[in-house]
Amino acid sequence: xxxxxxxxxxxxxxxxxxxxxxxxxxxxxxxxxxxxxxxxxxxxxxxxxxxxxxxxxxxxxxxxxxxxxxxxxxxxxxxxxxxxxxxxxxxxxxxxxxxxxxxxxxxxxxxxxxxxxxxxxxxxxxxxxxxxxxxxxxxxxxxxxxxxxxxxxxxxxxxxxxxxxxxxxxxxxxxxxxxxxxxxxxxxxxxxxxxxxxxxxxxxxxxxxxxxxxxxxxx
Numbered sequence: 001x002x003x004x005x006x007x008x009x010x011x012x013x014x015x016x017x018x019x020x021x022x023x024x025x026x027x028x029x030x031x032x033x034x035x036x037x038x039x040x041x042x043x044x045x046x047x048x049x050x051x052x053x054x055x056x057x058x059x060x061x062x063x064x065x066x067x068x069x070x071x072x073x074x075x076x077x078x079x080x081x082x083x084x085x086x087x088x089x090x091x092x093x094x095x096x097x098x099x100x101x102x103x104x105x106x107x108x109x110x111x112x113x114x115x116x117x118x119x120x121x122x123x124x125x126x127x128x129x130x131x132x133x134x135x136x137x138x139x140x141x142x143x144x145x146x147x148x149x150x151x152x153x154x155x156x157x158x159x160x161x162x163x164x165x166x167x168x169x170x171x172x173x174x175x176x177x178x179x180x181x182x183x184x185x186x187x188x189x190x191x192x193x194x195x196x197x198x199x200x201x202x203x204x205x206x207x208x209x210x211x212x213x214x215x216x217x218x219x
Contacts, residue, residue, distance in 0.1 A: 002074055004044065004047070004079065010053065017193075026206060077118065077120045084126040104163075125172065129187070129192050173209065
């Protein structure tokens with residue numbers, strides 16, 4: 001049985017979606033292949049282990065336990081989106097959660113760890129934000145923290161991640177939509193997360209890779 005593990009932070013969880021984040025859309029799509037009309041039956045499992053606020057360090061700390069408890073014999077595909085909470089600053093605009101050079105080390109170690117468990121890894125990049133709403137943005141977790149998100153910083157961390165993905169043969173997914181159009185049409189009112197149609201666009205960018213993975217699994 002092939003398994004799909006989905007790891008990451010709030011955009012994986014689906015904050016801003018009326019019904020389904022992209023992780024939910026991936027699961028629904030795979031379920032439709034199994035249980036829909038002319039479905040192939042129970043061939044896959046899909047798990048979403050996302051948590052809002054997650055950093056790359058949190059994902060690294062929890063991933064081994066997740067695989068230890070949930071992995072079966074068979075192929076594993078891991079989808080992951082993380083780094084936005086590492087790129088931000090907290091409480092003051094220059095108090096960054098993670099320095100770029102430290103992030104590169106952490107993302108490299110995380111991917112090396114994931115590759116011990118997964119036959120395929122798909123990384124989904126972090127999208128544009130509306131800085132007028134999120135620089136700064138008050139935390140929703142009642143912890144009195146303030147976060148500072150900028151597109152420049154997110155682009156830097158995306159570029160670091162892409163380089164590591166390229167070096168390690170990992171799929172790197174981006175949504176090819178202009179920044180201003182994304183902010184106007186595909187961003188939730190909080191200025192940080194996609195809205196429902198935004199999540200659909202993210203799913204559509206992932207779908208060709210999922211389709212290829214599913215087709216490779218056909219008898």
